[in-house]
Amino acid sequence: MLLIIAVFMIAGSASAFLNQTAVEVSESAVVYTPSSDPADAKFPEGAKIYKQKCFVCHQLSGEGVPGAFPPLKNADYLLADKKRAVEQVLNGSNEAMVVNGVTYTIPMPFQVDTHKEAVDVINYVLNAWGNDGGTITVEEVKDIKIVR
Numbered sequence: 422m423l424l425i426i427a428v429f430m431i432a433g434s435a436s437a438f439l440n441q442t443a444v445e446v447s448e449s450a451v452v453y454t455p456s457s458d459p460a461d462a463k464f465p466e467g468a469k470i471y472k473q474k475c476f477v478c479h480q481l482s483g484e485g486v487p488g489a490f491p492p493l494k495n496a497d498y499l500l501a502d503k504k505r506a507v508e509q510v511l512n513g514s515n516e517a518m519v520v521n522g523v524t525y526t527i528p529m530p531f532q533v534d535t536h537k538e539a540v541d542v543i544n545y546v547l548n549a550w551g552n553d554g555g556t557i558t559v560e561e562v563k564d565i566k567i568v569r
């Protein structure tokens with residue numbers, strides 16, 4: 422594989438080749454699990470984003486990893502402020518936060534690039550795993566500035 426990449430680099434088409442490889446790898450890494458959670462059918466776009474990006478840290482169960490990645494299932498922090506949650510996935514965060522009484526300090530990188538994707542995935546997590554967090558609209562969050 423290294424040899425193949427080296428050959429392409431010499432041929433000067435490395436970036437096209439590497440880009441293509443990256444896309445293939447990320448697509449084959451997506452884990453789609455059959456789910457009986459009604460939120461998967463109700464918010465399919467958000468469920469898809471969750472299972473591509475968020476589950477790595479917050480887990481498919483939404484329970485996170487205690488002390489490292491906070492829970493989203495039954496999380497007081499998430500359920501307290503829908504708009505703040507949308508901002509969380511648009512811009513990430515780098516500050517200590519207390520979720521269900523436990524302090525989390527690892528930063529979270531931004532996850533999505535559009536207000537629509539952010540709203541889709543937050544509406545999913547607000548209603549997955551038995552959460553009863555309601556929904557939020559793109560209209561309500563359009564003033565959130567995307568910071569990169």
Ligand code: HEC
Pocket residue numbers: 470471474475476477478479489490491492493496497498499500506509510514515516517518520525526527528529530532533542543546
């Ligand atoms: C690389 C690991 C990682 C990924 C991927 C990730 N998060 Fe996070 N998330 C964290 C960490 C760590 C925190 C705590 C951040 C802090 O303390 O600044 C956090 C905090 C949160 C919070 C606020 C705290 C809470 O539990 O209510 C929400 C909401 C959230 N993440 C949602 C998401 C969503 C939705 C996605 C996918 C679009 C996602 N995260 C992807 C690691 C991650």
